[in-house]
Amino acid sequence: MNTLNSDRREKTRSRWYRQFRSETSPDLIPLYGNQELSWMEIETEHFITMCEAEMPCVFPDEKIIYTRTTPEPETLYESEAYKRFFAGRTRHELGPINNITPDWLQILKQGLSGQRTAAVKAHDQFSENPGKKAFLSGVIKTIDAALDLASRYSGEAFHIGNMQAGEMLKRVPANPADSFHEALQFIRFTHSLILLAGHYQIGFGRMDQYLLPYYLSDLASGALKPEDAYELIVEFLISLNRDSDLYPGVQPGDNGQTLMLGGLLPDGSDGENELTHLFLKAAEEVRLIDPKINVRIHADTSQELLEAAVRLNRQGFGFPQYSNDDVVIPALTAHGYSREDAYDYSVAACWEFIIPGKGMEVVNIGAVSFPYAADSAVRHVLEHGGTFADILERAERSIEEQVDALVKTYSKLALPPAPFLSIFMEGCIGNGTDLSEGLTYNNYGIHGAGSSNAADALSAVKHFIYDTQEFEASELLDALETDFRENEPLRLKLMNHAGKVGLNDETADGLLFHLFSAFSHNCEKVKNNGRGGLIRPGTGSAMYYIWLAQGEDQMREPVVKTTAEGRHAGQPLGANLSPSPGVRPYGPFSVFNSFAKLDYSALCNGGPITLELSSSVFRGTDAIKKAADLIRLFVQTGNQQLQMNCVSPETLLEAREFPEKYPDLVVRVWGWSGYFCELSPEYQEQIIQRHIFAL
Amino acid sequence: MQNKIMSTGILFDIKEFAVHDGPGIRTTFFLKGCPLRCTWCHNPEGQKQEIETLHTPMGDRAAGKIYTSEELAVYINSQADRLNSVGGGITFSGGEPLMQADFVLDILGQLSPIHIVLDTCGYADEETFVEVIKRISLVYYDLKCMDPETHRKYTGKDNSLILGNYAAMARMGIPHVVRIPLIPGITDTDANLEAAAAFIASQPNRPLRIDLLPLNPLAGAKYDMLFREYTPGFDPDQKPNINKRFFENHGLEVEIQ
Numbered sequence: 001m002n003t004l005n006s007d008r009r010e011k012t013r014s015r016w017y018r019q020f021r022s023e024t025s026p027d028l029i030p031l032y033g034n035q036e037l038s039w040m041e042i043e044t045e046h047f048i049t050m051c052e053a054e055m056p057c058v059f060p061d062e063k064i065i066y067t068r069t070t071p072e073p074e075t076l077y078e079s080e081a082y083k084r085f086f087a088g089r090t091r092h093e094l095g096p097i098n099n100i101t102p103d104w105l106q107i108l109k110q111g112l113s114g115q116r117t118a119a120v121k122a123h124d125q126f127s128e129n130p131g132k133k134a135f136l137s138g139v140i141k142t143i144d145a146a147l148d149l150a151s152r153y154s155g156e157a158f159h160i161g162n163m164q165a166g167e168m169l170k171r172v173p174a175n176p177a178d179s180f181h182e183a184l185q186f187i188r189f190t191h192s193l194i195l196l197a198g199h200y201q202i203g204f205g206r207m208d209q210y211l212l213p214y215y216l217s218d219l220a221s222g223a224l225k226p227e228d229a230y231e232l233i234v235e236f237l238i239s240l241n242r243d244s245d246l247y248p249g250v251q252p253g254d255n256g257q258t259l260m261l262g263g264l265l266p267d268g269s270d271g272e273n274e275l276t277h278l279f280l281k282a283a284e285e286v287r288l289i290d291p292k293i294n295v296r297i298h299a300d301t302s303q304e305l306l307e308a309a310v311r312l313n314r315q316g317f318g319f320p321q322y323s324n325d326d327v328v329i330p331a332l333t334a335h336g337y338s339r340e341d342a343y344d345y346s347v348a349a350c351w352e353f354i355i356p357g358k359g360m361e362v363v364n365i366g367a368v369s370f371p372y373a374a375d376s377a378v379r380h381v382l383e384h385g386g387t388f389a390d391i392l393e394r395a396e397r398s399i400e401e402q403v404d405a406l407v408k409t410y411s412k413l414a415l416p417p418a419p420f421l422s423i424f425m426e427g428c429i430g431n432g433t434d435l436s437e438g439l440t441y442n443n444y445g446i447h448g449a450g451s452s453n454a455a456d457a458l459s460a461v462k463h464f465i466y467d468t469q470e471f472e473a474s475e476l477l478d479a480l481e482t483d484f485r486e487n488e489p490l491r492l493k494l495m496n497h498a499g500k501v502g503l504n505d506e507t508a509d510g511l512l513f514h515l516f517s518a519f520s521h522n523c524e525k526v527k528n529n530g531r532g533g534l535i536r537p538g539t540g541s542a543m544y545y546i547w548l549a550q551g552e553d554q555m556r557e558p559v560v561k562t563t564a565e566g567r568h569a570g571q572p573l574g575a576n577l578s579p580s581p582g583v584r585p586y587g588p589f590s591v592f593n594s595f596a597k598l599d600y601s602a603l604c605n606g607g608p609i610t611l612e613l614s615s616s617v618f619r620g621t622d623a624i625k626k627a628a629d630l631i632r633l634f635v636q637t638g639n640q641q642l643q644m645n646c647v648s649p650e651t652l653l654e655a656r657e658f659p660e661k662y663p664d665l666v667v668r669v670w671g672w673s674g675y676f677c678e679l680s681p682e683y684q685e686q687i688i689q690r691h692i693f694a695l
Numbered sequence: 696m697q698n699k700i701m702s703t704g705i706l707f708d709i710k711e712f713a714v715h716d717g718p719g720i721r722t723t724f725f726l727k728g729c730p731l732r733c734t735w736c737h738n739p740e741g742q743k744q745e746i747e748t749l750h751t752p753m754g755d756r757a758a759g760k761i762y763t764s765e766e767l768a769v770y771i772n773s774q775a776d777r778l779n780s781v782g783g784g785i786t787f788s789g790g791e792p793l794m795q796a797d798f799v800l801d802i803l804g805q806l807s808p809i810h811i812v813l814d815t816c817g818y819a820d821e822e823t824f825v826e827v828i829k830r831i832s833l834v835y836y837d838l839k840c841m842d843p844e845t846h847r848k849y850t851g852k853d854n855s856l857i858l859g860n861y862a863a864m865a866r867m868g869i870p871h872v873v874r875i876p877l878i879p880g881i882t883d884t885d886a887n888l889e890a891a892a893a894f895i896a897s898q899p900n901r902p903l904r905i906d907l908l909p910l911n912p913l914a915g916a917k918y919d920m921l922f923r924e925y926t927p928g929f930d931p932d933q934k935p936n937i938n939k940r941f942f943e944n945h946g947l948e949v950e951i952q
Contacts, residue, residue: 496756504773587711589722589774617714620952626714629781633720636777678751679916 001234001285004061009286012241017057017067025073026053033081040417040434044138047197047420051145054196056156058165064184064235065153065165066192068243073198089414092362094200097415097435099256099348099364101203102424103357105210107190108183111175116143118429125432132432138419139429146193146420147174153189180214180224184236190424192243197420200247201256201349204291205356208261208275215275226274233282240290255290256349262305263296264325266343270298272305280308280320287315294347297635298325306628313627313644314618321351321608321643324635328353331604331640335534337441351540351606351641352445357426360438361533362413363445363605366406367544370454370515371560371573373398378461378564379480382473388466391458392511396518402557403522403535406446409556411530442533445605448519449544449557450573452501453580455512456565460498462507476564483562483569495566495582502579503586504593513597520602538605539598539640545573572661576610576643582663584675588630596637608641609634612665615646652676652688702765704798707740707758707790711774715952717812717833719783722774724767726787727759728794730818732851733839734927735878737914741790749920758921764798768805775809784810784832793819796827803830817857824860825867834864834871836902839882841890849881849928858894865898873905874952877935881928888941896945904948909935 001009011017026049031042050070057067076082077094086095107115119139126132150169157166168182173190177183187204194202218224240257247255261276283293295309309320323345332342332353341355348354352363377394381387415436422428422435464471471490484491499505501512516539523535544557549572551559561569565580574580577595585591588611595609617627634642645651647665655662659677676684705727713723728744729736740747746759771785778784792799793815803811813828814835828834838861839854840846846854864871873895877883895902915925942949 504770585711586709587713587722589711589777593773613712617712620715621950622719623714626720626783629720629783630712632781633777636780675751678749678920680919 001282002231005231005234005238008062008235008238009288012238012288017242020055020057020067021069021071022053022055023071025070026050028073028076029079029081032076032079032084038134039085040134040138040419043197043417044141044419047142047193048145050196051149051193054149056149056153058153058157058160058162060160060162062162062165062235063181063232064188064239065157065162065169066189066239068192068196068246070196072246085416086414088412090409090412092365092410092413092415094198095416096198096200097360097418097421098199099201099352099354100359100361100425101205101258101346101348101354101356102194102421103426104187104205104207104424106357106426107173107424108177108186108210108214111173111177112143112147112190112423113174114176115423115429116140119143119423122429122432129432135417135419135422135434136429136432138417138434139423142197142420143423146190149193150174150189177214180211180218180229181232183211183214184232188236188239194421194424195243195247197418199418199421202421203256203258203346203348203354203356204260205346206260206263206271206344208273208279209263209265209271212273212275226278229275230278230282233278234286237279237282237286237291238288241288244290254349257291258294258347258349259291260294260296260346261320262301263323263345264298264329264343266340270300270302271296272302276305277308280312284312284315287317289317293320294323295320296323296325296328296345297631299635301632301635303625303628306631307624310624310627310631313646314615314624316615316646316648318643318645321347321641322631322634323347323351323353323606323641324639326635327600327638327640328606331601334601335443335536335604341440347606350542351608351643352536352538353604353606355441357424358440359443360415360425360435360531361441361443361445361536362410363443363536363538364542365410365413365444365446367447367449367541367548367557368399368402368406368519369449369544369548369557369560370399370519371450371457371548371563372558373402373515374454374457375560375563378457379477382461382465382477388462391461392514395454395458395515399515399518400522403446403519403526406556407444407526407529407535410444413530438531438533442529442531443536444529444531444533445536445538446519446523447538447540447542447544447605447607448516448603449541450548450560451512451515451539451541452574452578452583453563453565453567454515455501455508456498456580456583457563457567458511458515459500459505459508460494460566461564462511463498464493480562480564484566491566493566494564498565500565500579500583500585502583502591502594504590509594509597512594513599516598516603520599524602536605537603538607539603540576540605540607541573545575549573576607578610581661589633592634592637592639596639598640600638600640603640606641608643609639611642611644612662613644613646615648618646649688652684656681656684656688702798702801703761703763704767704795705744705746705759705761707738707760713786716786716788716814717784717835718810719781720778721783721786721812722771722778723786723788723814724792726789726792726795726799729789729791729816730794730852731791731816734849734929735876735910735914735931737911737917738790739917739921739923744794747921749917750922751920764801764805768802771802771809772805772807775807779809782810784812786812786814786835788814791816791818793823793827796823799827800830803827817860818852819856819860821856821860821863825863828864828867828869831869833903834869835874836861836864836871837874837876838891838895839876839878841887841894845881845887849878861894862898865900868900871902873902874908875905876908876910877937878910878927879929879931879933879935883936883938885936885938885941888936888938892941892945892947895942896947901947904950905942906950906952907937907939908952909937
C-alpha cells in the first residue's frame with residue numbers, strides 16, 4: 001500500500017479518528033415515547049435526527065470519505081419508550097433489522113435520487129393506501145436527510161481543500177455511480193448511513209462481482225490503472241475499521257461486515273476475476289479485522305485463487321472462511337430459492353446464507369441444544385430403564401420440542417419499520433411495502449449447537465452401558481450428578497475409550513447424522529414460520545458453545561450440566577462443527593471425513609467446520625500450496641463450509657491462562673508438533689515469544 | 696528377514712496434514728521403538744517399544760497404541776485418492792519404522808498406490824532395509840556423526856550399518872533426501888560436515904538434497920513428561936555451526952530447514 005494508506009492504517013489502529021467523535025448521541029427516548037407518531041414516523045425521525053447530528057469529517061488526501069461522529073444511542077434499546085412497540089410480541093436481539101445484505105448493484109445503478117423519484121411515483125400511485133403512503137413518505141424523507149448530509153460532506157470537502165472529494169460527494173450517492181471510485185465511495189457512505197439508522201451486521205455481498213463492470217470500464221477508458229484500483233480497495237477496507245467499535249455484536253468485532261468473493265455464476269462459469277485477487281491481496285496487506293472476507297469455492301476453483309486465499313489465512317485472523325458452492329447451491333434450490341438467486345448467495349454476519357437484496361431472513365432465531373437433548377434423554381432412560389433406542393427417541397423428542405418452542409416464540413416476531421434500509425432492497429419502493437413486511441425470502445435459521453458433544457455422549461453411553469456393559473447405569477448417573485468428583489476413572493474412560501466425532505468413527509458419526517436428521521426433519525415440518533418462510537436448520541453454534549454450557553441472561557435455550565462424554569459442568573462445548581474439546585483427532589482429513597457424512601442438502605443455514613491450525617503450517621517450502629491443498633480436500637470431501645484459526649500470540653496467551661479451553665491447540669516446536677497446553681510454562685513462553693516475533 | 700507376517704504394530708502418534716515430512720500434504724505414522732538413543736532426541740516417547748505414560752500438564756495420556764496392519768491400511772486407502780490428487784502421500788516415521796519392518800511391509804502389501812516416504816535413521820540389517828526401501832517412493836535418511844566412536848558415544852550404536860545401508864540405497868538409485876541434525880560441537884563441526892559431504896558425494900547416486908536441521912532448544916521438552924532426565928551432553932543453547940559450504944563444494948543441493 002502507498003504511504004497515505006499506511007498512515008491511515010496506523011491512525012485507525014491507534015484510534016486517532018475517535019477524537020472527532022462526540023461524547024453523546026442524540027437522546028431519542030422522547031421521540032420513541034411520542035404517542036402522536038406512528039412507529040414508521042418515529043423510525044424516519046430517528047434516521048433524520050442521527051443524520052442531522054453528524055458533523056462532516058473530511059481529510060485532505062482522503063479518497064474514500066466518511067467518519068462517524070456520533071456514538072450509538074445505546075440506552076434507547078433498554079428504554080420503556082422503545083420496548084413498548086414489542087409488548088406481547090417477540091423482539092429479536094436489540095430490535096432493529098440486522099444481519100442482512102443489500103442489493104448493492106441495484107442501488108449503485110439507481111442512485112438515491114433515482115430511488116426518490118421512484119418513491120414519489122409510487123406515492124402517487126398508492127394514493128388510496130395510507131399504509132403504503134406512510135412508508136413511501138418515510139423513504140422520501142430519509143433519502144432527503146441522507147442527501148442533505150452528503151451535501152454537507154461535499155461542502156466540508158471543498159472547505160478543507162479536498163476538491164476531488166467535494167466533486168464526488170456532489171455526484172454520489174445522489175446519482176448512480178459512474179466509476180469504480182464512485183462506487184466504493186457510494187457504498188462506504190450509504191453503508192455507514194444504514195448503520196446510523198440503528199441497523200447492524202449489514203454485509204457487502206459479492207463485491208468482486210458487482211463492482212467488476214465499473215472496474216473494467218474504467219480500465220478500458222484509461223481512467224484507472226489496476227494499481228490505482230488496488231489503493232482504492234485498500235483505503236476502502238481500512239475505512240471499515242474506523243467506526244466498527246460502535247457496532248453491536250456478542251463480542252467486539254462481531255459486527256457483520258462480511259464481504260464475499262468468488263463463486264459460480266448462474267451459467268455455471270466461475271466468477272473469479274481480477275477484482276477477486278485485488279481484494280484478497282488488499283485484505284492480506286491491510287491486516288485488520290474488518291471486513292470479514294469470505295470466499296466461495298467449488299471442485300474446479302483455480303489453484304491461483306486457493307493460494308491467494310490461504311495467503312490471507314496465513315495472516316492468522318481466521319479468514320477467509322470458505323463456502324463450497326457444489327454443496328450450498330443445491331441445498332438452497334431445494335429450499336425454495338430460485339436457481340439464479342441460489343447462485344448469488346452471500347453470507348450474513350457469520351456464515352448463514354443470504355440472498356442480497358432479496359432476503360429478509362432472521363438467520364439466527366436461536367439454537368437447539370443437542371447436548372441438552374442427548375443429556376436429558378440419557379438421564380431419563382438410565383434412571384427409569386430402557387434401551388439405547390429409547391434414548392435416541394427421547395433425544396429426538398427434545399430436539400422437536402426445542403424447535404417448536406423457538407418457532408412458537410418467533411411466530412410473534414415484531415420487526416421495526418425500516419424506511420431507509422428498504423431503499424436498498426428489491427421491490428420495497430415499487431410495491432410500497434416496508435422491508436419489515438418481508439421480501440422474496442423470509443426464512444428463519446436455527447443453529448444446531450454442541451452437536452459433537454451430544455454425539456460423543458451418546459456414543460459413550462452406547463459403548464459402556466449397552467454394548468460392553470462395563471458400567472452400571474447407576475454408576476454413570478451418580479457420576480453425572482456429582483460432576484465426576486468421586487469417579488475420575490470413569491470420566492477418563494468416557495473421554496478416551498469410546499468412539500468420537502472427528503475420528504471418522506462410524507458409530508459416533510452415525511449418531512451425529514441421526515441427531516441432525518431429527519433436527520432438519522422437525523424444521524421441515526414447519527411450512528410457515530409466521531412470515532411466510534421456512535425454518536432453516538444449520539450446523540453452526542455461534543456463541544452457544546459457551547452459553548449453553550454456562551448460561552446467559554435472557555437466553556431462551558436450556559443449559560446443560562455435566563455430560564456423558566466426560567465433560568465437566570461449565571466446560572465449553574465444541575464450536576460449530578468441530579470435535580468436542582479434549583478429543584484429539586488425527587487431523588483435518590479425519591475431521592473432514594466425519595462431517596462429510598452429514599446431509600448438507602437439508603442443513604441449509606450453514607455452519608462451518610472449525611479447524612485450529614498452527615501458524616507453523618505456513619512455514620517451510622511450498623507452505624502456501626500445501627495449505628491450498630487442504631482447502632481442496634475440504635471441497636473434495638463434500639463438506640459445506642470451513643474456517644481455520646491459524647494461531648496468533650493472543651490465542652496462545654489465552655490458552656496459557658485457560659488451558660481447559662484449548663486442549664487441542666497444536667504448536668510446532670521444532671521438527672515436531674506438540675499440544676501447547678501439555679508443554680511446561682517455560683516452553684509455552686518461548687513459543688509465545690516466537691509467535692510474536694514471527695509476525 | 697522373517698517371512699511370517701506381523702499383523703500388529705505400535706505407534707505413538709498419527710498426524711494428518713503433516714507439512715514438514717515430505718512432498719505435499721501427508722499423513723505421518725510415528726512408529727514406536729528405536730535402536731538408537733540420540734542424546735538430543737526430541738521424541739523420547741518414540742524410543743521404547745512398549746506403551747508408556749506421558750505425564751502432561753493436562754493430565755496423563757498413553758504414549759503408544761497397538762494397531763493392526765489391516766486397520767491402518769484401510770485408513771490409508773480411504774485417504775489415498777485424495778492425497779494423490781494433490782501430490783501428497785504418507786510418511787512412516789518414528790521412533791524408527793524399521794524396528795517394525797515386518798509390520799510396515801505388511802501394511803505396504805495392502806495399500807493402493809500412494810506416495811510413501813520412509814523417515815529412517817538407517818540402522819537395520821541390510822536385507823530388511825533393502826526389502827522395505829524397494830517399496831518406498833522417497834527415503835528421508837538421517838546422517839549424524841561420521842566418526843564411529845562419536846556416533847557410538849551420542850547415539851549408543853556405531854555407524855557401520857548406517858553407512859553401509861546408505862551405500863546400498865545409493866547403489867539402488869532410490870530417491871532420497873539426507874537429513875543432518877546440527878548438534879553443537881557434535882555433528883556440526885567442520886570436520887564432521889566435510890566428512891559427511893565427501894561420503895555422500897562419493898556414492899553412485901546423489902540425494903535430491905541435503906537438509907541441515909538446526910537443533911531447537913526445546914528438544915528436551917518431553918523428558919519431564921516421562922519422568923526422565925534430559926542429559927544431552929552438550930549445551931543446547933549454543934548456536935550451531937550452520938555451514939552449507941562443505942556440501943556446495945561437492946556440488947550437492949543443501950537447504951537449512
